[in-house]
Amino acid sequence: MKIGVLAYQGSFEEHALQVRRVLQKIGKGEVIQVKKPKDLDVDGIIIPGGESTTIGQVAQKMGLLDPLKEKISQGLPVLGTCAGAIMLSKEVRDAKIGKKDQPLIGVMDASIIRNFYGRQRESFEATINLEEIEGGHQRFVFIRAPAILKVWGKAKALASLNDVIVMAQEDQIITTTFHPELSGTTIVHEYFLEAVKR
């Protein structure tokens, strides 16, 4: 199993570490960083947290955005956290600034709003019920986090916090608005790797 992490900017090292931990548990596989179209020969890819505008612009400049979009449309499993979730959603707007042009992947039937909870001062940690993926209750951080306002079509919500969706899935596309890479549990990465195996 070969898992790629989009590694221009953000929490890519943390994601790689979590994946490596899960791979050690199940005994095989490797993690590589993805920066160029030729790196896309992977069984699954992670789009990390960071600044979605930066990641999108650099990916576009490197000629990676379109091939990545095509691969995901063809069924490449993907996990997008925070900025990654923004990049994967079809509808994106900002809580304050409104609609803004930025390079996105836009493959998931989800409407997402950036900086939903406010600025860094309003960032928080919370316990999330992950029973839908048999993950129990886990503590996660939300940093200038977006919110998934609604999902439609084949997309479904997997977890919510105060009636706001924080984790969603559409076939092999999984998104979270929190940061499973900055937590003591590898449950979300395990769930993602299960999707890759299938």
Add this chain to the structure above:
Amino acid sequence: MRLYALSFEEIERFFYKLAELRDSVKDEGLMSYVPEISVVSGTVQGSTRVKHAFPIFQKGGVVMDVTNVEQAGIAEDAGAVSVMVLDKLPYDVRKAGGVARMADPKVIEEVMNSITLPVMAKVRIGHVYEAKVLEALGVDMIDESEVLTPADEEHHINKWEFRVPFVNGARNLGEALRRISEGASMIRTKGEPGTGNVSEAVKHIKIVNQELRNLLSMAEEDRVKKSRELQVPYELVELTVKYSRLPVVNFAAGGIATPADAALMMWLGTDGIFVGSGIFKSEDPLERAKAVVLATANWEDPEVVLEAQKMISERKAMMGVDIKTLKPEELMQVRGL
């Protein structure tokens, strides 16, 4: 891609220990004001974990100094991860002289309302109240910076008191660890700001790297001695050894003016880049900003850095200043040890 040996939780456990230390200091009456962490329906804001997480999402990115909404827009269009709002760019601080203070809150607010990126702002070293004002304003990160005129010649701000994360400058391991033990969530090299000359930033990161290597090769009893010498808790020295690097995100700052400068600093081991005068004191700010972003994200690949370097012209770069021509009193890096 560099990999940490410890998980986020292990690091955070340590920082909670530091937070407990803070509370015991408060109980002894040594600290007058410590904000209560608010709990809203099972969620916690402004915790150590939340403060230390923010800089992780800046890694691999470029933070750009801006002085107005137009420049902030250029930074956003170029792919910056954050903007740092200042009254004057370091180059102009040098030229203007006088006391350099925090930026006008009205300007910071305008910038906050015009872009979606995080907005940082600088306060004078030790100026607790400029920091309180910026926290009330809601900036995403505060830079306690030697670019401004220090307000306290002896002390830095006690950053544990704040819900907003702080970034501080450092020229060596001792300065970096002292700032972390005061509650900084992020470190940057000091370099010599406003010069367009990267040599001091290179010097500072090399000193940190050398001191880290020395620490790693030391016997435990020597590390105990070293922690006393550096005036930091022994636990922090131990964490640094376990981690084999600074235990918080570390950026490069001070004199970065070209894509190759940025790639050089990443190659030397920093997690990201601050650019100030280098962008808006050049004649090609948008192209230069885009090029620096591209080079920072792809520093491992000389071909991409070459492409970035080709996007700009050396003829349009800011005029550099040779550090040797500066008088000792003109150096900014020696402020705040």
